[in-house]
Amino acid sequence: xxxxxxxxxxxxxxxxxxxxxxxxxxxxxxxxxxxxxxxxxxxxxxxxxxxxxxxxxxxxxxxxxxxxxxxxxxxxxxxxxxxxxxxxxxxxxxxxxxxxxxxxxxxxxxxxxxxxxxxxxxxxxxxxxxx
Numbered sequence: 001x002x003x004x005x006x007x008x009x010x011x012x013x014x015x016x017x018x019x020x021x022x023x024x025x026x027x028x029x030x031x032x033x034x035x036x037x038x039x040x041x042x043x044x045x046x047x048x049x050x051x052x053x054x055x056x057x058x059x060x061x062x063x064x065x066x067x068x069x070x071x072x073x074x075x076x077x078x079x080x081x082x083x084x085x086x087x088x089x090x091x092x093x094x095x096x097x098x099x100x101x102x103x104x105x106x107x108x109x110x111x112x113x114x115x116x117x118x119x120x121x122x123x124x125x126x127x128x129x130x131x
Contacts, residue, residue: 006030006058007131011037012044012075013064013096022062022096022122029124029131041070049082056089060130062096062118065104072097076111085112094118094130 007030011022019037026035038044048061065072072095079087087093092115095108100119108114118126 006032008034008059010061014067053088056091059091061093065097
């Protein structure tokens with residue numbers, strides 16, 4: 001996914017402050033990018049499942065794990081049920097969590113659709129690498 005001029009981003013995190021900061025950094029790195037933030041994981045899930053496959057092209061998703069009612073694991077399970085092992089159009093999904101527990105990192109590797117595990121707060125250098 002390197003050398004994408006205008007990637008699209010979806011940030012799924014119940015923390016408005018984190019979403020604001022991540023949106024700002026992503027727009028700083030790629031001002032022409034679209035950044036959608038969801039504080040409600042069910043709305044994000046409905047949005048993702050409702051997307052036409054071609055809308056996944058150049059899409060990068062950042063998913064928090066620790067959210068109330070529906071957590072990141074639930075979102076991953078529902079996406080896996082709907083799409084199978086991989087998201088359409090080789091979209092990239094990164095776990096972005098404040099948890100650095102080995103169990104969570106290992107569990108995320110069981111999902112083929114998870115591209116990587118990032119610890120929050122997200123670092124500018126790491127986001128540059130992803131782009």
